Amino acid sequence: MPTHSAPCGLDFGTSNSTLAVPTGDGPALVPLEGEHVTLPSAMFFGFDAEHAFLVGRAGVTAYIDGVQGRLLRSLKSILGSSLIDEKTPVFRKRMAFSEIIGRYLAEVKRRAEVRLGHPIDQVVMGRPVHFVNDDPVGDRHAEDSLRKIAHGIGFREVSFQYEPVAAALDYERQITRETLVLVADIGGGTSDFTIVRLSPQQHGQRERASDLLANGGIRLGGTDFDTSLSMAAFMPLLGHGTPQKRQELEVPARPYWDLSTWSAVHLLYEPKRILELRSIRQAALYPEHIDRLLRIIDHRRAHSLLIAVEAAKIALSDAERATAALDWIEPGLAVDCTEEGFRQATRRLHERLRTTVLSCAQAAGIRIDQLDAIYFTGGTSQIPDVRATIASCFPESAIVDGDRFGSVGLGLAVEAQRRYG
Numbered sequence: 001m002p003t004h005s006a007p008c009g010l011d012f013g014t015s016n017s018t019l020a021v022p023t024g025d026g027p028a029l030v031p032l033e034g035e036h037v038t039l040p041s042a043m044f045f046g047f048d049a050e051h052a053f054l055v056g057r058a059g060v061t062a063y064i065d066g067v068q069g070r071l072l073r074s075l076k077s078i079l080g081s082s083l084i085d086e087k088t089p090v091f092r093k094r095m096a097f098s099e100i101i102g103r104y105l106a107e108v109k110r111r112a113e114v115r116l117g118h119p120i121d122q123v124v125m126g127r128p129v130h131f132v133n134d135d136p137v138g139d140r141h142a143e144d145s146l147r148k149i150a151h152g153i154g155f156r157e158v159s160f161q162y163e164p165v166a167a168a169l170d171y172e173r174q175i176t177r178e179t180l181v182l183v184a185d186i187g188g189g190t191s192d193f194t195i196v197r198l199s200p201q202q203h204g205q206r207e208r209a210s211d212l213l214a215n216g217g218i219r220l221g222g223t224d225f226d227t228s229l230s231m232a233a234f235m236p237l238l239g240h241g242t243p244q245k246r247q248e249l250e251v252p253a254r255p256y257w258d259l260s261t262w263s264a265v266h267l268l269y270e271p272k273r274i275l276e277l278r279s280i281r282q283a284a285l286y287p288e289h290i291d292r293l294l295r296i297i298d299h300r301r302a303h304s305l306l307i308a309v310e311a312a313k314i315a316l317s318d319a320e321r322a323t324a325a326l327d328w329i330e331p332g333l334a335v336d337c338t339e340e341g342f343r344q345a346t347r348r349l350h351e352r353l354r355t356t357v358l359s360c361a362q363a364a365g366i367r368i369d370q371l372d373a374i375y376f377t378g379g380t381s382q383i384p385d386v387r388a389t390i391a392s393c394f395p396e397s398a399i400v401d402g403d404r405f406g407s408v409g410l411g412l413a414v415e416a417q418r419r420y421g
């Protein structure tokens with residue numbers, strides 16, 4: 001057992017993870033893949049020894065390059081659901097999802113320790129305000145699962161902090177006067193909010209409960225924007241919404257939802273689902289559309305489609321139009337996406353974000369004009385309409401952008417220093 005304490009903050013994200021440690025100069029993110037301080041939360045189990053287990057960009061690249069194997073992403077979304085203890089086939093064996101998350105986080109820990117040159121054994125892990133919506137039991141179950149996983153990979157002390165509170169602690173390092181702020185962490189899987197009074201004097205203090213006015217959150221993030229864009233713009237090309245031959249019905253929508261959902265896409269490879277797709281093709285008025293869908297599944301390219309959807313979504317943050325070339329499905333096939341179409345497709349998501357923000361403000365008991373600033377972090381905070389939706393709730397507040405992918409991890413290291421340092 002180490003004689004000195006070795007704390008860290010660990011942000012296991014739906015899309016990206018980071019690990020940060022306290023240093024004499026404040027918290028610092030540890031490079032986890034080359035010089036990148038973020039590690040995509042992606043795991044690839046290859047069918048050959050060379051690619052047996054790859055994480056991060058290397059895992060996604062192996063999959064895109066066509067290496068035979070299985071890609072898993074967005075596994076954080078499984079925490080809090082009954083799936084977490086279920087086993088799933090990875091090459092020649094079956095592994096529980098909790099075991100797969102453990103393999104990934106053990107790799108994060110190992111890489112950080114190699115880089116730092118010493119073991120780390122105490123961790124403050126980030127957690128969303130709600131892993132699941134309207135389900136306190138599921139929330140507790142999710143945190144318990146994550147705690148068990150963290151102990152299982154060798155952390156001696158494990159505690160949690162809300163992700164937006166961590167981001168607030170990071171922001172607090174840069175302010176010069178007392179500020180009432182809404183932290184909006186819009187990530188891949190969840191959107192998390194905290195309304196907090198920050199001040200340079202209080203930074204690093206242990207007892208901050210009276211400064212924390214309210215937390216709120218919703219299981220809705222960038223992956224849901226991917227799903228909406230996919231269903232609206234991509235799936236119709238694969239037959240979604242087209243009629244069947246005999247009945248006044250459309251082809252079933254479920255396969256299209258699964259193909260558009262990061263945490264469900266692997267289900268389409270199950271033999272009974274493939275049989276179901278073949279019978280959908282039989283009944284379809286335009287089977288050539290369903291053939292495209294079948295080709296994606298037969299070639300195990302379902303994640304490639306979601307990667308194309310996500311890339312189009314990201315492009316729309318900076319441009320009015322984006323084109324996704326899908327020649328790999330069929331020569332000449334492409335999807336044109338527009339900012340306006342994306343806006344229409346995601347209208348419901350914006351409404352839910354707005355409701356969550358407003359109820360957080362209400363719980364904090366503040367007047368709208370009392371809020372000094374909105375602090376944005378998380379990759380999805382780059383969608384212009386998402387920013388506008390949240391900003392419109394507080395028209396007079398200043399807008400501040402944090403380190404989009406590092407703020408939570410850095411704040412968790414501040415918290416780790418406070419608790420264990």
Ligand SMILES: Nc1ncnc2c1ncn2[C@@H]1O[C@H](COP(=O)(O)OP(=O)(O)OP(=O)(O)O)[C@@H](O)[C@H]1O
Pocket residue numbers: 012013014015016017041076163186187188189190191221222223310313314315317377378379380381382383404405
């Ligand atoms: N420029 C961009 N425009 C829009 N979305 C973006 C952009 N860059 C990244 N994203 C999206 O941001 C999300 C990832 O953000 P982030 O890394 O903050 O999430 P996370 O921390 O892994 O998730 P969570 O905190 O919800 O568990 C992805 O859905 C990604 O597609």
Ligand SMILES: [Mg+2]
Pocket residue numbers: 013014163185187188378408
């Ligand atoms: Mg996050």
